[in-house]
Amino acid sequence: MNYEQAVSYIHGKAGxxxxxxxxxxxxxxxxxxxxxxxxxxxHVAGTNGKGSVCAFLDAALRQAGYRVGLYTSPYLMRYxxxxxxxxxxxxxxxxxxxxxxxxxxxRALEGEGVYPTVFExxxxxxxxxxxxxxxxxxxxxxxxxxLLDPTxxxxxxxxxxxxxxxxxxxxxxxxxxxxxxxxxxIIKPGVxxxxxxxxxxxxxxxxxxxxxKCAPLLDCAAHRPQGVELHARxxxxxxxxxxxxxxxxxxxxxxxxxxxxxxxxxxxLSLLPEGLRVPPxxxxxxxxxxxxxxxxxWCGNVLLDGAHNPQGIAALRQYAEAFLGGRRVVLLTGAMxxxxxxxxxxxxxxxxxxxxxxxxxAAVRALPAEALRDLYRTYTEKPVYAAxxxxxxxxRARELAGEAGVVLVxxxxxxxxxxxxxxxx
Numbered sequence: 001m002n003y004e005q006a007v008s009y010i011h012g013k014a015g016x017x018x019x020x021x022x023x024x025x026x027x028x029x030x031x032x033x034x035x036x037x038x039x040x041x042x043h044v045a046g047t048n049g050k051g052s053v054c055a056f057l058d059a060a061l062r063q064a065g066y067r068v069g070l071y072t073s074p075y076l077m078r079y080x081x082x083x084x085x086x087x088x089x090x091x092x093x094x095x096x097x098x099x100x101x102x103x104x105x106x107r108a109l110e111g112e113g114v115y116p117t118v119f120e121x122x123x124x125x126x127x128x129x130x131x132x133x134x135x136x137x138x139x140x141x142x143x144x145x146x147l148l149d150p151t152x153x154x155x156x157x158x159x160x161x162x163x164x165x166x167x168x169x170x171x172x173x174x175x176x177x178x179x180x181x182x183x184x185x186i187i188k189p190g191v192x193x194x195x196x197x198x199x200x201x202x203x204x205x206x207x208x209x210x211x212x213k214c215a216p217l218l219d220c221a222a223h224r225p226q227g228v229e230l231h232a233r234x235x236x237x238x239x240x241x242x243x244x245x246x247x248x249x250x251x252x253x254x255x256x257x258x259x260x261x262x263x264x265x266x267x268x269l270s271l272l273p274e275g276l277r278v279p280p281x282x283x284x285x286x287x288x289x290x291x292x293x294x295x296x297x298w299c300g301n302v303l304l305d306g307a308h309n310p311q312g313i314a315a316l317r318q319y320a321e322a323f324l325g326g327r328r329v330v331l332l333t334g335a336m337x338x339x340x341x342x343x344x345x346x347x348x349x350x351x352x353x354x355x356x357x358x359x360x361x362a363a364v365r366a367l368p369a370e371a372l373r374d375l376y377r378t379y380t381e382k383p384v385y386a387a388x389x390x391x392x393x394x395x396r397a398r399e400l401a402g403e404a405g406v407v408l409v410x411x412x413x414x415x416x417x418x419x420x421x422x423x424x425x
Contacts, residue, residue: 044057225259337413357376
């Protein structure tokens with residue numbers, strides 16, 4: 001396969017695999033020589049913020065001089081973004097070669113009645129690449145849930161659990177406690193866990209799993225950051241943990257929630273074993289250097305954010321109230337049909353003086369723009385429009401906002417990626 005064929009093959013497997021717990025993943029990795037067994041991992045779960053926690057961890061480990069792999073999802077603009085080493089995306093030719101190899105094993109498994117899913121295939125490619133490149137550590141983001149997620153075949157050096165909220169309820173459960181139990185499925189016997197500050201019911205579930213598995217727990221609720229100063233482009237705060245001396249930190253990811261994500265990453269760093277230690281100066285430099293595109297990212301007068309569930313929209317609204325006051329805000333939004341679009345629309349409707357709805361072009365699960373427009377009109381009396389495509393929607397939103405206004409993009413990371421590409425970032 002060449003690169004284009006490889007990406008087409010991967011995307012072509014969407015919806016065609018048959019999920020069977022972790023059996024498919026283990027069978028595929030065994031055929032590849034079990035690469036996960038030679039990679040030291042930091043495993044990160046959560047509903048919101050887990051990607052940002054991964055970005056902070058990756059940057060801090062690299063500042064400490066380690067060769068670091070990073071596996072995240074989804075991507076904003078190119079599939080290669082999902083797997084990186086030392087910040088560089090997997091090269092096209094490497095992705096093509098590995099996909100060709102993995103595809104041969106997939107065909108063999110399919111002949112035996114085993115049908116790996118698209119995410120299992122991607123995970124196998126990433127782990128194989130990182131093992132062959134002899135990374136010192138790999139930061140691995142859970143795709144969906146935790147317990148039965150394909151990434152849960154790794155035995156990590158540390159686990160981190162970011163904020164848990166209501167999302168993917170049809171798959172993970174209808175209460176925070178049920179979802180926490182699934183997310184906590186990444187916890188392994190004896191492996192330390194860093195837990196972002198949560199509500200007591202969620203924390204109790206994680207504490208119970210840790211006790212059952214004799215996994216040391218570091219709860220960030222007992223180590224709140226001090227002296228937090230938020231600004232439109234980032235934040236400053238003071239934090240410390242046993243094993244990582246207290247000091248002042250600065251981050252370039254905006255929003256109060258990113259302070260919580262940074263603190264969670266620091267907690268995880270403080271739990272790393274000998275051989276993966278990160279000194280305080282590297283932790284400080286790493287957090288300052290970390291970037292995570294599409295999350296409260298300014299591109300001129302366009303503010304991109306992938307917020308797509310109630311928790312994410314709440315964080316976005318908090319930021320808007322703090323830093324966008326006095327400016328005309330126009331919402332440019334799209335959504336996936338399998339999300340809780342109604343709740344998202346109800347919360348997001350108040351963010352803009354007008355709303356422009358589009359159907360993200362890169363996602364097969366995207367809700368038609370007209371359907372999203374009709375939904376928004378039930379929650380606001382402000383003008384709501386449907387555009388024929390993302391380019392037309394961006395043009396209309398910028399006209400409505402004016403030169404002094406802000407176009408606020410939210411509802412889907414796919415949409416954030418499309419707009420980001422159109423703006424040349």
